[in-house]
Amino acid sequence: MLYYLVKIISRFVCILPRALRHNLGMAIGRLCWPLVSKKRRKMAIDNISRGLGITEEQAATVAKTSGIRFGPMFMEVLHMPRLNKENINKYVTLRGSEHLEAALAMGRGVILATAHSGNWELLGAALAMHGFPLVAVVQRQTNAAMDTFINEYRTKAGMHVTYKQGVREMVKLMGAGKIIGLLMDQDNHSDGVFVEFFGRMASTPQGAAALARLGNAPIVPAFITENPDGTHIAILHPPVLVTKTEDRTEDIRNTTQHLTRIIEQHIRQHPQEWFWLHNRWKTVPPDFKR
Numbered sequence: 001m002l003y004y005l006v007k008i009i010s011r012f013v014c015i016l017p018r019a020l021r022h023n024l025g026m027a028i029g030r031l032c033w034p035l036v037s038k039k040r041r042k043m044a045i046d047n048i049s050r051g052l053g054i055t056e057e058q059a060a061t062v063a064k065t066s067g068i069r070f071g072p073m074f075m076e077v078l079h080m081p082r083l084n085k086e087n088i089n090k091y092v093t094l095r096g097s098e099h100l101e102a103a104l105a106m107g108r109g110v111i112l113a114t115a116h117s118g119n120w121e122l123l124g125a126a127l128a129m130h131g132f133p134l135v136a137v138v139q140r141q142t143n144a145a146m147d148t149f150i151n152e153y154r155t156k157a158g159m160h161v162t163y164k165q166g167v168r169e170m171v172k173l174m175g176a177g178k179i180i181g182l183l184m185d186q187d188n189h190s191d192g193v194f195v196e197f198f199g200r201m202a203s204t205p206q207g208a209a210a211l212a213r214l215g216n217a218p219i220v221p222a223f224i225t226e227n228p229d230g231t232h233i234a235i236l237h238p239p240v241l242v243t244k245t246e247d248r249t250e251d252i253r254n255t256t257q258h259l260t261r262i263i264e265q266h267i268r269q270h271p272q273e274w275f276w277l278h279n280r281w282k283t284v285p286p287d288f289k290r
Contacts, residue, residue, distance in 0.1 A: 002145040006078075013078040021075045022230055029071025036067060036277065044276040051198035052271060065272040073119045080121070080153045085129050092126035092224070096236035100132060100179070103218040103239040109174030110239075111219040113208045115185035115263045116275035121154070123224035123234050124181055128158030133178045135160045137170065137207075164207075174215050182208045184256075185263055185275075187282045194285045195257040197264055203283040209255035213242040219255070221262045225270050237262060 013021060041063060048059035083091060103110045112127075112134070114120055128134045136159045141147035151161045160178070162169050174180050184205045192203030212219045218239035224232050240262075242255045267274045 002143065003149055006146070006149050010078040010081065013075055014082045016079075018230055021079060022072050025072030025075035026068065027071065028074070029068035032071065033064060033067050040277055040279075041067075043279055047198075047280065048271070048276055050200075052268070062271050063276055066274060066276045069273065073121075076119055077121050077150070077153065080125055080157060083125060083129065083157065085131075088126055088129040090231070092122060092232045092234055094126065094130060094234045094236065096238075097130070099236045099238045100127075100220050100222075103220050104132075104177065104179070106218055106239075107177065108215055108217045109177055110179045111174075111208045111212045111217055112179050112181040113184055113219050113221045113240075113259050113263075114181065114223060115266070116183060116278070117185075117263075117267060117270060118224040118226060118273045119232065120183065120224065121150075122232060123222065124154065124159055125157035126224075126232075126234050127179070127181075127222075133160075134158070135162060135170070135173050135178050135180050137162055137164055137166075137180060137182050139164055170211060171214065174211060174217055179220075180211060182211075184208050184259065185280070186278055187280055189283050192283065193253050193256050195253065195260050197260050197280065200281055201285050202260075202281050203285075204256050204260055206252050206256050208259060209242060209252040212240075212255065213244060213248065213251055216242075216244070219259065221259060221266075223263075223266045225273060235266070 044063040045056055045059045048054070048062050049056050100110065114123065124134055124136050136154050138151070138161060140163050141150065154161050160173070170180050182205070184207070188203045188205045193206040194201045195204050197204070208219055211217065218241055220239050221237040222234065224234045226232050240255065240258060242251055245251055
């Protein structure tokens with residue numbers, strides 16, 4: 001029932017002009033912001049203030065803007081069926097696509113390392129619509145209806161979808177020359193590798209570095225940011241290669257640290273677009289004190 005309801009809402013959103021979609025999304029975001037628990041809002045404000053070195057008042061503004069933006073972002077996802085290869089450039093401009101092309105030309109597959117910054121769903125759709133063979137590695141949604149809905153839209157955009165647990169499939173697809181898209185900016189509990197992020201040690205997914213080292217594949221950091229007029233720019237960085245030594249653990253840690261620094265630099269440039277409501281520093285290493 002929920003699946004069909006969201007599909008109906010999506011069809012309605014698809015006929016709305018851009019400005020009205022944006023304003024409606026902003027209204028939804030503002031209505032939902034007070035529903036975020038005070039504890040989570042305080043956590044976000046503390047992390048922003050500490051990470052960016054700004055006052056609590058300034059951090060509160062960043063946190064609120066970061067949370068409210070999910071309203072317009074949701075509207076953009078609902079509007080995705082209207083995007084195609086012919087009109088995608090009206091919504092998303094690629095900057096640095098030559099870096100991804102060069103990485104693919106190596107013939108070993110590519111890891112696309114990105115973050116929950118800007119509309120990452122639109123980033124994947126834009127790359128797929130520009131002809132890049134993107135595999136979206138996703139977390140299975142708790143709600144089955146929403147899982148089906150979002151994966152359907154990803155597939156329609158041209159992405160191949162696989163779940164995080166499908167490591168063998170990822171290796172196979174990478175070997176076939178595909179681009180494996182991985183989000184690597186969330187707390188990874190005891191499975192992560194601890195690297196510095198905004199001056200603090202954070203448990204970080206090591207999948208990008210591990211897969212790249214295994215297949216000797218290049219890693220292309222990629223992000224998306226919104227322009228004042230509501231369009232977007234997808235930013236693709238030069239390929240990162242894993243330095244392979246006899247110490248696999250250290251190789252993965254060093255590469256993960258390097259990628260995390262690139263992510264941090266992007267967030268510092270666009271702090272209001274990152275998902276600060278996530279408790280990025282939840283897991284603390286046993287030998288580290290905050």
